[in-house]
Amino acid sequence: MKKHLRNLIIQALNSLVQDGVLPESTSRNVVLERTRDRAHGDFASAIALTLAKFANCKPQKLAEHILTALPKSERVDKIEIAGPGFINFFLATTAYNAVVRDIFDRGDKFGHSQIGAGQRAQVEFVSANPTGPLHVGHGRGAAYGATVANLLDAVGYHVEREYYINNAGRQMNILAISVWLRYLEHCGERLRFPTSGYRGEYVRTIAAQIYADQGGAYILPAARVFYSIPQDEVLDEHGNILVNGDKEAHVDALVHRSQALLGELRYRSIFNLSLKAILDDIQDDLQDFGIIYEKWYSEQTLAESGAVDQTIKGLRNAGYIYEMDGALWFRSSAFGDEKDRVIKRENGQNTYFASDIAYHLEKFQRGFDLVIDIWGADHHGYIPRVKAALQALGENTDRLSVLLVQFAILYRNGQRVPMSTRSGDFVTLRELRKEVGNDAARFFYVMRKSEQHLDFDLDLAKSQSKDNPVYYIQYAHARISTLLERAGKIDLSEIQTADLIHEEKEIIKLLTQFPLTIHEAASGYSPAIVATYIYDLVKNYNHFYQAVKILSEENAANNNLRLALSECVRRTIHPSLMVLGVQAPMKM
RNA sequence: GCCCCGGUAGCUCAGUUGGAUAGAGCGCACCCCUCCUAAGGGUGAGGUCACAGGUUCAAUUCCUGUUCGGGGCACCA
Numbered sequence: 001m002k003k004h005l006r007n008l009i010i011q012a013l014n015s016l017v018q019d020g021v022l023p024e025s026t027s028r029n030v031v032l033e034r035t036r037d038r039a040h041g042d043f044a045s046a047i048a049l050t051l052a053k054f055a056n057c058k059p060q061k062l063a064e065h066i067l068t069a070l071p072k073s074e075r076v077d078k079i080e081i082a083g084p085g086f087i088n089f090f091l092a093t094t095a096y097n098a099v100v101r102d103i104f105d106r107g108d109k110f111g112h113s114q115i116g117a118g119q120r121a122q123v124e125f126v127s128a129n130p131t132g133p134l135h136v137g138h139g140r141g142a143a144y145g146a147t148v149a150n151l152l153d154a155v156g157y158h159v160e161r162e163y164y165i166n167n168a169g170r171q172m173n174i175l176a177i178s179v180w181l182r183y184l185e186h187c188g189e190r191l192r193f194p195t196s197g198y199r200g201e202y203v204r205t206i207a208a209q210i211y212a213d214q215g216g217a218y219i220l221p222a223a224r225v226f227y228s229i230p231q232d233e234v235l236d237e238h239g240n241i242l243v244n245g246d247k248e249a250h251v252d253a254l255v256h257r258s259q260a261l262l263g264e265l266r267y268r269s270i271f272n273l274s275l276k277a278i279l280d281d282i283q284d285d286l287q288d289f290g291i292i293y294e295k296w297y298s299e300q301t302l303a304e305s306g307a308v309d310q311t312i313k314g315l316r317n318a319g320y321i322y323e324m325d326g327a328l329w330f331r332s333s334a335f336g337d338e339k340d341r342v343i344k345r346e347n348g349q350n351t352y353f354a355s356d357i358a359y360h361l362e363k364f365q366r367g368f369d370l371v372i373d374i375w376g377a378d379h380h381g382y383i384p385r386v387k388a389a390l391q392a393l394g395e396n397t398d399r400l401s402v403l404l405v406q407f408a409i410l411y412r413n414g415q416r417v418p419m420s421t422r423s424g425d426f427v428t429l430r431e432l433r434k435e436v437g438n439d440a441a442r443f444f445y446v447m448r449k450s451e452q453h454l455d456f457d458l459d460l461a462k463s464q465s466k467d468n469p470v471y472y473i474q475y476a477h478a479r480i481s482t483l484l485e486r487a488g489k490i491d492l493s494e495i496q497t498a499d500l501i502h503e504e505k506e507i508i509k510l511l512t513q514f515p516l517t518i519h520e521a522a523s524g525y526s527p528a529i530v531a532t533y534i535y536d537l538v539k540n541y542n543h544f545y546q547a548v549k550i551l552s553e554e555n556a557a558n559n560n561l562r563l564a565l566s567e568c569v570r571r572t573i574h575p576s577l578m579v580l581g582v583q584a585p586m587k588m
Numbered sequence: 589g590c591c592c593c594g595g596u597a598g599c600u601c602a603g604u605u606g607g608a609u610a611g612a613g614c615g616c617a618c619c620c621c622u623c624c625u626a627a628g629g630g631u632g633a634g635g636u637c638a639c640a641g642g643u644u645c646a647a648u649u650c651c652u653g654u655u656c657g658g659g660g661c662a663c664c665a
Contacts, residue, residue, distance in 0.1 A: 083608045345663040
């Protein structure tokens with residue numbers, strides 16, 4: 001429809017150029033928009049305002065010229081000039097018929113398009129270190145990433161969802177010794193748990209499980225483990241320093257000592273059991289949350305394949321590697337990063353950055369047209385160096401989009417729920433899902449723009465009332481479903497849209513916007529647009545529902561129209577909720 | 589100090605590549621079920637779009653500066 005009107009205006013402009021009213025160079029980029037106010041018709045164009053100075057006359061005068069030059073169209077009822085020179089189009093109500101029929105023809109693919117057809121997109125999200133269960137912050141990344149992937153899928157991309165498992169670095173070693181130390185405690189050894197160790201309760205659980213499965217095979221006296229290890233930093237419960245020490249050196253020394261005492265085989269065993277326990281938990285958690293990955297990509301495998309060393313060699317060949325203070329540096333400042341970055345540490349270990357470069361290079365080599373990373377907002381400083389490395393390796397970073405997700409803050413009884421990473425005192429994703437349910441969690445996580453901090457109201461998410469947008473929308477879907485079930489078959493040939501009431505027109509207008517909404521949400525990576533849209537549609541449906549009788553309507557044409565509209569709304573709610581990862585119940 | 593994100597109604601937020609009278613939900617004040625799910629609907633009050641400049645016929649929207657809030661500036665991830 002918009003296209004149709006745009007063509008009309010372009011034709012008018014062409015003839016005005018011929019008449020010499022407008023110069024030859026006039027732009028044919030016609031802007032049309034839906035009106036906000038009903039009095040302004042259905043569509044409006046500010047074209048006369050934009051072009052007035054080229055025509056050398058007042059906008060209103062130009063608008064009149066355009067109006068006379070506009071070809072007639074049976075789909076337009078009335079055209080007016082208003083305000084400073086807007087041209088308002090009022091659609092013929094018969095144009096609405098086509099909309100309803102079109103939605104029925106599209107089946108369950110209404111709103112979907114093929115804009116991305118033939119293109120491959122990869123979305124990498126969550127990718128939390130497997131050092132503990134997912135918490136509510138990861139949850140937002142999970143819901144957001146899954147929805148962005150669904151949106152790209154809806155507009156025709158071939159999408160691959162991927163989780164990058166950071167299972168090779170120092171943090172994993174710290175996890176392994178944390179588990180082992182808890183295991184020793186479990187077996188009666190007394191020790192002071194390191195400040196930089198993983199202190200969560202889950203570590204004890206894994207340790208106890210290892211003991212239950214394998215008995216005392218890993219027991220060693222704690223005194224031997226801690227003998228002449230550098231002093232740890234000791235804090236009290238308020239974070240004040242009680243004993244000055246180097247907690248990182250302390251924990252690194254413990255890792256070394258553990259590897260020496262346990263031997264390669266037993267150390268690997270603890271390491272792998274810990275990793276498996278946590279990764280299993282993460283995978284279950286995400287699957288229960290309705291998130292399916294095509295690929296779980298292991299950093300370990302990447303490192304073992306030699307890809308990381310290969311990548312460093314590539315950077316060296318390109319001339320961007322130098323040595324300083326015993327470490328290897330990447331000259332990222334040559335590509336706009338604020339300083340150079342270490343890629344191999346003095347102790348010979350690669351930094352995480354090194355494997356991240358190799359991983360991204362590998363992603364590029366897999367040939368995706370679109371590579372999307374979803375990170376927490378606190379990682380934003382990391383973007384320039386990753387892009388720098390890819391550029392140094394000769395890649396075009398336009399294919400890479402890094403999307404940042406701000407934190408979610410939980411509120412219960414109007415109070416902020418305290419969360420501190422120290423002491424491992426955070427709310428897990430699993431706890432949140434258990435408390436509010438998957439549907440509410442998925443919806444609440446994405447209903448705000450991702451770059452916006454999210455105030456997550458737990459009480460609202462749990463409430464079964466109209467105040468809760470998830471229930472409001474699901475309820476409408478259920479209500480329509482039962483309504484249509486009672487009504488039986490809809491006779492589309494009986495539909496006529498000659499005299500629609502206001503509520504009906506509003507619904508149809510909104511329905512026509514749905515494909516565009518999905519497109520905008522997909523191209524802008526903004527699931528919140530869908531959430532806002534669907535809420536708005538449901539609200540309008542409720543107005544309509546309140547205004548008319550549907551089942552008891554005697555006039556067959558009206559009856560069929562209203563049923564058809566209900567069905568159209570249902571066919572819009574359904575795919576929207578699917579994209580958002582929320583159930584669309586038939587009954588409630 | 590530098591970098592990223594944000595500042596719109598009492599609260600939480602929308603606001604479509606700059607457009608006509610800036611919207612919604614909650615909260616507040618009233619009101620509506622002989623009727624398909626009241627898990628719903630209606631009416632009203634409530635705004636210096638953080639502030640100051642600039643670009644434009646037109647700025648909440650774009651640019652610059654200021655200010656406030658969040659986050660980041662490691663041989664941690």
